[in-house]
Amino acid sequence: MNYFEGFQKIKYYIIAVSVFFAVYVWAGVTGTRLIGDDNDSKEEPNGKSHSSGNGFYHK
Amino acid sequence: MKTPNNIGQHATIKCPGCGVEIVYYDVQESAYYACSLCATYFKQEHDDPAEVIKKFFPNEVATPSIPLGSTGVIDSKTFTVVGFLQKRDTNHEATWKEYLLFNPKLDNYHVLSEYNGHWTLLWHTDLSDFRIFPAGFSTYEIRGTDPTRTFSQYTTYSFEIPWAVGEFDWNITADEGPHMEVYEFIDPPAIIVTEEDAVKKDCYWGKFIDRTEVAAAFGVSMSDLPPKFGKGVLEIPKFMEQSRPLQRFTLLILGLIVFVPMIISMFSPATKIFAANYTTSKDTTTWSGIHPIVSEPFEVKKSGALNLTFQTSIDNDWMELSVSLVNNSTGKTYNFTKVFEYWHGYSDGESWSEGDWEDDASLSDIPKGVYHLNIYPYTESASPINLGVIVEQNTVLYSNLIIMVLLVLIYPWILHIKKSAHNGELFG
Numbered sequence: 001m002n003y004f005e006g007f008q009k010i011k012y013y014i015i016a017v018s019v020f021f022a023v024y025v026w027a028g029v030t031g032t033r034l035i036g037d038d039n040d041s042k043e044e045p046n047g048k049s050h051s052s053g054n055g056f057y058h059k
Numbered sequence: 060m061k062t063p064n065n066i067g068q069h070a071t072i073k074c075p076g077c078g079v080e081i082v083y084y085d086v087q088e089s090a091y092y093a094c095s096l097c098a099t100y101f102k103q104e105h106d107d108p109a110e111v112i113k114k115f116f117p118n119e120v121a122t123p124s125i126p127l128g129s130t131g132v133i134d135s136k137t138f139t140v141v142g143f144l145q146k147r148d149t150n151h152e153a154t155w156k157e158y159l160l161f162n163p164k165l166d167n168y169h170v171l172s173e174y175n176g177h178w179t180l181l182w183h184t185d186l187s188d189f190r191i192f193p194a195g196f197s198t199y200e201i202r203g204t205d206p207t208r209t210f211s212q213y214t215t216y217s218f219e220i221p222w223a224v225g226e227f228d229w230n231i232t233a234d235e236g237p238h239m240e241v242y243e244f245i246d247p248p249a250i251i252v253t254e255e256d257a258v259k260k261d262c263y264w265g266k267f268i269d270r271t272e273v274a275a276a277f278g279v280s281m282s283d284l285p286p287k288f289g290k291g292v293l294e295i296p297k298f299m300e301q302s303r304p305l306q307r308f309t310l311l312i313l314g315l316i317v318f319v320p321m322i323i324s325m326f327s328p329a330t331k332i333f334a335a336n337y338t339t340s341k342d343t344t345t346w347s348g349i350h351p352i353v354s355e356p357f358e359v360k361k362s363g364a365l366n367l368t369f370q371t372s373i374d375n376d377w378m379e380l381s382v383s384l385v386n387n388s389t390g391k392t393y394n395f396t397k398v399f400e401y402w403h404g405y406s407d408g409e410s411w412s413e414g415d416w417e418d419d420a421s422l423s424d425i426p427k428g429v430y431h432l433n434i435y436p437y438t439e440s441a442s443p444i445n446l447g448v449i450v451e452q453n454t455v456l457y458s459n460l461i462i463m464v465l466l467v468l469i470y471p472w473i474l475h476i477k478k479s480a481h482n483g484e485l486f487g
Contacts, residue, residue: 003307003311004304004307005304006300006301006303006304006307007304007307007308009300009301009304010301010304010305010308013301013305013308013470014308017308017312017466017467020463020466020467021312021315021316021463024316024319024459024463025319027423027456027459028319028320028323028456028459029323030362030363030424031362031363031364031365031423031424031425031453031454031456032364032423032424032456033364033421033423033424033456033458033459034456034458034459034462035458035462036421036458037421037422037423038395038420038421038422039393039394039395039422039423040394040395040396
């Protein structure tokens with residue numbers, strides 16, 4: 001039996017999953033976490049950023 | 060007396076009830092006849108005189124949707140409709156219609172069965188072709204088919220025949236009554252029907268046939284056929300046609316989902332790029348009362364995800380860490396906060412523990428460059444706390460894998476629920 005037999009019946013599902021899969025591969029290659037990144041920095045329009053921390057001390 | 064009229068593939072016989080000439084097609088084998096005009100059911104073989112067996116009740120008249128004598132092609136075989144029966148389940152009052160299809164090249168009739176507008180094509184089969192074995196609750200394995208198939212028992216019944224017209228090569232009324240038990244086993248779109256009594260056992264293969272195919276085969280209009288009512292037992296809903304290809308595709312894509320991180324790890328393996336240990340110290344000049352920790356710089360050699368693991372020595376205590384990852388060149392910061400709590404004790408003869416002294420954080424899409432960490436501990440512990448930090452790059456983001464698996468399984472799960480609901484309706 002052809003493994004791909006009947007795939008025409010689920011073509012829209014295959015298209016949707018292929019899009020998800022492409023995003024998944026891109027996220028894996030670039031090291032992008034799709035949901036749940038711990039980074040809670042927020043960019044402001046003037047280019048500065050702030051966070052929920054209490055200021056920072058740096059070298 | 061039978062008088063073949065010599066016009067080819069049919070002959071005529073006179074009804075002993077009303078004298079009308081009945082056309083019949085199976086000239087060699089037919090021996091029982093039902094008159095459509097006076098409802099007389101009689102037997103006549105060869106040149107013997109006609110023997111009236113019974114009369115059907117006029118209030119049970121049923122009109123065939125496909126006229127007797129119609130010819131049509133199904134599965135590349137030409138059939139003539141030679142007989143029509145209305146049957147009734149003796150226990151459940153369900154009625155259905157059967158059309159006997161004759162082809163002189165075949166040993167037995169084919170049967171078109173119609174119930175509530177749903178059609179099934181059945182044909183006699185030799186029991187030696189396969190064996191039926193119990194394979195579970197109401198489930199049977201049919202061995203001898205290729206591949207071995209599993210059927211579910213759908214129903215069992217006895218029947219009566221309130222009306223019939225046409226010709227038959229056996230006494231149809233001998234099958235009526237409780238002595239004849241009929242079993243139906245289904246594996247949509249296929250069906251197996253067995254009819255057995257003390258004397259004989261007959262077996263029929265069957266399959267769903269769409270009403271459009273029936274109409275096209277016999278040249279009748281769709282409006283002449285009974286409308287569909289309810290769900291057909293053998294008709295596979297469109298969504299169930301997707302079931303098997305969906306299973307195969309889902310397995311394929313799940314395999315790829317697992318395979319992708321493995322390939323990525325081969326080319327960009329996870330690497331520890333920084334590790335250090337610190338001890339907290341008091342600092343009354345800061346708002347937290349604890350001196351902030353600034354790490355040595357470390358290099359992120361490749362843009363991607365970082366995983367930062369923190370291990371503390373808290374014991375029945377808690378600590379909050381506010382952390383900034385700072386790019387030494389651009390000053391861009393990536394901030395997060397982690398809270399650690401670890402409590403343990405002994406109560407009612409049992410040890411217990413709650414929380415954890417270690418945790419990790421993932422930062423994604425971090426550009427390559429030189430970074431350091433600013434760590435701001437906050438705790439009410441009077442004692443110094445040890446803090447270990449490990450930074451790893453090219454970390455595998457398992458959360459992406461989980462999200463992808465969940466997305467892929469949404470539609471198969473919906474289909475599974477619909478299939479269960481459909482089977483629940485069929486089998487109760």
